[in-house]
Amino acid sequence: MKAVAVFPLSREVKLIEQAEPVITQPDQVKLRMLDVGICGTDKEICTFVYGTPPAHADYLVIGHEALGSVVEVGSAVTHLAPGDLVVPTVRRPCPHARCRSCRAGHQDFCETGDFTERGIKGAHGYLAEFIVDEAQYMNLVPRHLREIAVLVEPLTIIEKAEHQLYGLMQRRPPWIDPAVSERTQGQGHKALVLGAGPVGLLGAMALRTVGFDTVVYSREMEPDPRIAVTQEIGATYLSSQALPTDQLETHIGPIDLVYEAVGHSLLALEVLKALGPNGIYILTGVPGLQTLIEADPATLFREIVLKNQVVLGTVNAGTQAFKAAIADLDVFHQCWPRAVLALMADRIPIEQAAQRVLERPTGIKSIISFQL
Ligand SMILES: [Zn+2]
Ligand SMILES: [Zn+2]
CATH class of the missing domain: 3.90.180.10 (Medium-chain alcohol dehydrogenases, catalytic domain)
Structure with missing residues (x-):
């Protein structure tokens, strides 16, 4: 064979x-x-x-x-x-x-x-x-x-992350609302997805499904099929070529969640600076060898502490994430059939x-x- x-x-x-x-x-x-x-x-x-x-x-x-x-x-x-x-x-x-x-x-x-x-x-x-x-x-x-269904495995990345996210969101008292379940946890919160590849776009779909006001931030400019998918699922697209990272916060307001799916360490670091108070930053990309950059860890760590922020890395997925991905893919397909096929x-x-x-x-x- x-x-x-x-x-x-x-x-x-x-x-x-x-x-x-x-x-x-x-x-x-x-x-x-x-x-x-x-x-x-x-x-x-x-x-x-x-x-x-x-x-x-x-x-x-x-x-x-x-x-x-x-x-x-x-x-x-x-x-x-x-x-x-x-x-x-x-x-x-x-x-x-x-x-x-x-x-x-x-x-x-x-x-x-x-x-x-x-x-x-x-x-x-x-x-x-x-x-x-x-x-x-x-x-x-x-x-x-x-x-x-070939999209199930890349979808498990956000499913595993989202399961952990729900626990993390419960740490802030206003978020402990009996009416909010794991399926509605994003309501009233803003998410930024970094990267418009398959992992980023599947992540954006999952975040939209649980109610996050979702922005996808990537380098592509119109026209691009990735941007069309973003718009079709009701998310906002912002190009890094038009809006630099240091203007993200003023442009879209406090960011409650960043879902990183590019594996570019400098970009990930720059966007971390835009994370809002009590924000959660989920890293899924695996950076390859990249040029060394200068960073200011004191400022970075101070901000993380003073803003109660969480930085979380996540890799691979267990059976629960696969089952969640299969169920979610069915939901995505019902809500946005064209966008799913376009992936x-x-x-x-x-x-x-x-x-x-x-x-x-x-x-x-x-x-x-x-x-x-
Ligand atoms: Zn893969
Ligand atoms: Zn082991």
Whole structure:
């Protein structure tokens, strides 16, 4: 069967032929892959700055944003059947008894760093015609979400963040309002989404859904499909080319929440200065190597203390975030069907994946599709 793999030693990314995997344990399922999304992490792996092949392998099959169809189940699997659509989680627990998070099934909070991630770290990914995996890591997707469910994995980033955010928002007494639930937590609050890529736009959709007055701040200028999506979901778009970061606060007022989704440290730092009193700043981007910058930590920390601010980093997602993402994607699709479809304008066959992963997508997100 076909797969796309990166060979770090010979610095190659290519289509390979490998044996079709078979079920060897009663708790496993076999999937035929349908769609696999490509993101910045894949690009970093394919430029050899990130990613680790499985032990004893000289290559890593990439792909972690996946949708598959169950074709076979092991004898102990009772909750899935052939034909079911599933989105697999990415991270698998570390082996250490001392890791309280992994032992409790929360490997997205792994304490040792010895977890594996399919398609990223120590385990092959999903950009292959078939995969075999443990059934417990599969998330069932309703059939009517077939065309868009490849967006579930990037959506889990905001879902995990939002779940933590709700707890953080409860710390300020006026926000402890019995009428406010996790589904309405943003009402009366202003959010700034930094970056209009897929993670930023899915974040903006999620924030709109729970009631945040949402501004998306990114470098694109009109006309751009990212700006059209922003407007369609009822958010405001501001271009960093037209409005510098030091004017954000005066232009839009106190910002209660920043959801950062660009991985650019200087920009993230500049926007932190615009965060309002009691504000919460969520970092999701992973900055690569960037030029050293001068900063004034004393002023920065003083502001964080004097304004009761929170800076929170978040990575990966657990089962709860996957379930929330599947439910939210259904809501987004009902509210803004055109905007959701516009996120994935670009579907290409696996034969073009190796070159496409390195290119800038022609749409907002590139999807490798096995059924073209
Ligand atoms: Zn990704
Ligand atoms: Zn662990």
